[in-house]
Amino acid sequence: xxxxxxxxxPQTTSPATxxxxxxxxxxxxxxxxxxxxxxxxVSSLGILVAWEVVVRxxxxxxxILPSPLSLIETMWAMVISGLLFKHVGISLYRFAVGFxxxxxxxxxxxxxxxxxxWVGDLIDPWVAALYPIxxxxxxxxxxxxFGLGDRSKIVTIFTGVIFLVLVNxxxxxxxxxxxxxxxxxxxxxxxxxxxxxxxxxGALPNVFTGLRLGAGIGLILLFITEIEATxxxxxxxxxxxxxxxxxxxxxxxxxxxxILGVLATWALQAFERVVCPYR
Amino acid sequence: xxPILEIRNVTKxxxxxxxxxxxxxxxxxxxxxxxxEFLILLGPSGCGKSTLLQIVGDLEHPSSGAFTxxxxxxxxxxxxxxFQEYALFPWRTVLDNIAFGPEMRGVVRQERYESARRYIQLxxxxxxxxxxxxxxxxxxxxxxxxxxxxxNDPDMVLFDEPLAALDAQxxxxxxxxxxxxxxxxxxxxxxxxxxxxxxxxxGDRVVVMTARPGRIKEIVLLAMxxxxxxxxxxxxxxxxxxxxxxxxxxxRALAEEESDARHE
Numbered sequence: 001x002x003x004x005x006x007x008x009x010p011q012t013t014s015p016a017t018x019x020x021x022x023x024x025x026x027x028x029x030x031x032x033x034x035x036x037x038x039x040x041x042v043s044s045l046g047i048l049v050a051w052e053v054v055v056r057x058x059x060x061x062x063x064i065l066p067s068p069l070s071l072i073e074t075m076w077a078m079v080i081s082g083l084l085f086k087h088v089g090i091s092l093y094r095f096a097v098g099f100x101x102x103x104x105x106x107x108x109x110x111x112x113x114x115x116x117x118w119v120g121d122l123i124d125p126w127v128a129a130l131y132p133i134x135x136x137x138x139x140x141x142x143x144x145x146f147g148l149g150d151r152s153k154i155v156t157i158f159t160g161v162i163f164l165v166l167v168n169x170x171x172x173x174x175x176x177x178x179x180x181x182x183x184x185x186x187x188x189x190x191x192x193x194x195x196x197x198x199x200x201x202g203a204l205p206n207v208f209t210g211l212r213l214g215a216g217i218g219l220i221l222l223f224i225t226e227i228e229a230t231x232x233x234x235x236x237x238x239x240x241x242x243x244x245x246x247x248x249x250x251x252x253x254x255x256x257x258x259i260l261g262v263l264a265t266w267a268l269q270a271f272e273r274v275v276c277p278y279r
Numbered sequence: 280x281x282p283i284l285e286i287r288n289v290t291k292x293x294x295x296x297x298x299x300x301x302x303x304x305x306x307x308x309x310x311x312x313x314x315x316e317f318l319i320l321l322g323p324s325g326c327g328k329s330t331l332l333q334i335v336g337d338l339e340h341p342s343s344g345a346f347t348x349x350x351x352x353x354x355x356x357x358x359x360x361x362f363q364e365y366a367l368f369p370w371r372t373v374l375d376n377i378a379f380g381p382e383m384r385g386v387v388r389q390e391r392y393e394s395a396r397r398y399i400q401l402x403x404x405x406x407x408x409x410x411x412x413x414x415x416x417x418x419x420x421x422x423x424x425x426x427x428x429x430x431n432d433p434d435m436v437l438f439d440e441p442l443a444a445l446d447a448q449x450x451x452x453x454x455x456x457x458x459x460x461x462x463x464x465x466x467x468x469x470x471x472x473x474x475x476x477x478x479x480x481x482g483d484r485v486v487v488m489t490a491r492p493g494r495i496k497e498i499v500l501l502a503m504x505x506x507x508x509x510x511x512x513x514x515x516x517x518x519x520x521x522x523x524x525x526x527x528x529x530x531r532a533l534a535e536e537e538s539d540a541r542h543e
Contacts, residue, residue, distance in 0.1 A: 182338060183366035186359060187431050188383040197383075201370040278370050278411040 066248045074248040075255070088256060091222055091234040094150055095260075098157025099218045103211055106162040110169025110207070115199050120170070127166065135160040135217070136224045148229035153222070160221045161214035165207065172206025173199055205279065208272045215264040219257065234260075282349060283357075283434060283467050284312040284335065289344030291330055298542075303492040304330050308344070310486065310495065312435075312469065317461055319482035320471045321521065323532035327493030328471045329439055335469065336360045336437045348434070355384075359433040363440045365420040367412040373399070373423050374408040380431030391430075398426035401460060418449040425460065435467040442477070454480050458505055475521050479514050480507050487524045490532035497524055 048068050054060055055067035062070065078084040113120040135156055142152040176199060184198045226235025234253050241250030272279075291305040304327040312318055320328040333339035335346065336358045348357045359380070367376050374395055375382075381391035399405060402422040412420055421441055428436050442450045458481060461468050472478060478485045478501075485499040499521060503513045 177364075177366075179362055179364050179366045180368060183360070183362060184368075184379070184383075186336060186338060186356075187380040187427070188356060190383070193383055197379075198368065201368070204370070276370065278372075278413070 063245075063247060066251060071248060071251050071255070075252045078249070078252055084252070084256065087232055087234050087237045087253075088260075090232045091226065092260075094153050094225075094233065095157060095218055095222045098154040098221075099161050099215060101154075102158040102161030102218075103165045103214055106165025106210065106214070107169050107207055109162075110166040110210075111173060111195070111199060111203065113166070114170040114173025114203065115195065123166075127163065130159075131163045131167065135163075135221055139221075139225050139228075143229060153225035153230070156225050157218045157221045160217040164214040164217060165210035168206045168210030168213070169203055172203030172209075175206065176202035201276075204276050208268065208276070211268055212265065215268060216261070219261055219264070223257065280313040280315070282311045283314040284310075284346060284348050286310040286312075286331075286335070286346040287344055289331070289334060289341045289346060291327065291334065291339070292342045305334075305341075306492040306494050308493070308495060312467060313483075314350075314434075315465055315467055316483045317458075317468045317470065317481055319478045319485040320469065320488065321475070321478045321485050321525065322473065322488030322493065323490050323525065323529040324473060325532055325536065326488045326490055326528065328473075328488050331488075331493065332360075332437050332439055332469060332471050335435075350434075355433075357434045358437050359428040359431040359435075360437045360439060361421070361424050361428050361441045363443050365412070365417075365424045367420055367423055367427075369412050372409050372411055373404060373415070376412070376423055377427045377430050379427060395426070395430050398430045401429070401463065402426045402456070416449075417445050418453055421445065421453060422456075425457075429460075429464060429466070433466070435469060438468065438470040440471055440473070443472075443474075450477075455506065457481060462505075475518055475525065476509060478521060479509060479518050485521060487521065488528070490528045491535060496528065499524070 051065075052067045052069060055062055055065060066074075075084070109119075109123060113123045138159060139152065139156045142155045146152040146155055180198055180202065181194065184194055189197060222233075223235040223238070226233040227239045230236050234256055238250055238253035238257075241247070241253060286308055289305060289308040290303070293302045293304055294300075295302055308331060320331060322328045330339060334341050337356065338360065368379070371379070374392060377395040377398055378388075378391040381394065396408070399408060402425055404419065404422055404426065407415070407419065412423070415423065424441070425436075442453055445453065454477060457468075470477075470481060482501050485501060487496045487499060488494065489496045499517070501517055503511070503517070507514055509515070509518065
């Protein structure tokens with residue numbers, strides 16, 4: 001807010017006139033009005049129109065690349081029949097459980113590892129050993145350990161999420177300005193309060209970075225784990241479409257994955273605005 | 280005037296990590312702080328004045344020696360520090376930053392906000408209660424930090440070069456504000472600075488420290504009435520005296536820094 005800081009500056013240099021200046025500033029700055037960005041709109045619509053035209057003109061076979069309008073039609077039919085929601089619901093369950101457990105444990109362990117030396121030393125070797133392993137490579141192992149059902153899929157997503165959240169949370173804790181910890185102690189904070197009132201809020205911006213990355217990895221792992229050993233879920237729908245050469249249905253599944261990704265990002269952004277309103 | 284703090288033979292040694300040699304930072308500090316005074320710790324950089332302040336504020340431990348506070352109420356920590364870097368919590372509004380101390384003690388919300396609002400008025404920040412630190416200028420941030428320290432209700436407020444990061448105009452305004460607030464609250468202020476002007480404008484007494492190892496070279500009493508002006512004869516005279524005391528130490532401190540740099 002450059003305009004505000006410019007006007008607040010004189011306040012400190014002339015306290016005598018402060019109240020007058022202050023009352024002028026306390027008004028909430030007007031929200032920037034939303035204006036349509038025509039270039040973006042033309043660009044995105046243009047792609048779709050060009051796509052539709054190329055397919056209709058017979059340049060590309062609809063069996064390979066269905067036109068956008070026919071895809072909307074197919075998607076609508078799948079929504080009406082309840083087929084899409086059935087698959088989305090099952091996928092969402094697997095994703096949500098894996099993501100929530102992974103991020104909750106990742107945050108707690110990250111806060112502890114970042115702020116307590118011996119906990120960090122305890123966890124560090126495990127993180128160093130397991131973090132670089134592609135978590136999709138663990139899925140076959142997890143199927144042997146946890147069976148073919150939801151559990152092995154959830155555990156795979158969980159491992160993908162927990163490391164990203166943990167590593168980023170540790171970075172956040174280590175990045176807290178030491179003078180803030182000093183000041184908090186000086187003002188009488190005990191160990192628990194230091195944790196709750198300084199370390200947690202101080203690490204939050206990095207925690208959210210971890211959550212965003214974790215959500216991305218989680219969706220990738222969701223797809224990979226649903227290829228195998230299941231008869232439901234978006235990944236299954238997509239894989240089955242390939243095996244039956246149902247290109248339209250496959251496209252719909254891909255688009256739905258994209259929508260889930262966007263929704264997850266939005267939800268996290270909204271959550272961050274509530275939890276970290278100062279940013 | 281009754282003493283509030285007695286420092287007896289305090290020393291502090293550091294271990295240089297690279298070379299393993301020990302450095303004597305503070306040597307045999309004896310000092311009695313009087314209740315309600317505005318005491319300046321003045322010295323060249325590296326003389327240990329900040330270390331002494333941190334020891335008084337219980338943020339560092341002395342290597343030997345003792346210090347005792349007298350007459351503080353309720354067994355609470357008698358000091359609160361104002362840092363040069365403001366040290367405001369960026370995720371807290373001005374009001375919540377100022378209410379931090381009482382919040383840690385379990386004071387209920389309404390009560391701690393009430394006292395926070397009083398200090399917001401005292402430091403002239405009315406209307407900024409719900410701003411976040413990043414929305415404030417440096418001078419305003421330091422006002423918040425001062426209000427936060429006062430709202431913690433210590434007997435003694437410790438200042439570690441609080442105005443060093445500010446521009447000259449803002450610094451001058453805040454120097455006057457500090458005197459006004461010190462007079463209004465009646466608290467004891469211990470104030471570390473390397474600025475002669477600041478020492479003259481603010482202090483009741485100026486403790487001039489030597490270059491490393493930090494010892495007390497002389498304690499100068501400033502009896503000029505307030506508000507002070509650097510152009511008045513009494514102030515000019517005091518300035519000259521402090522300057523003479525400090526000149527030698529600054530030269531020595533620079534020579535030492537140079538030899539340190541050569542050894543490393």
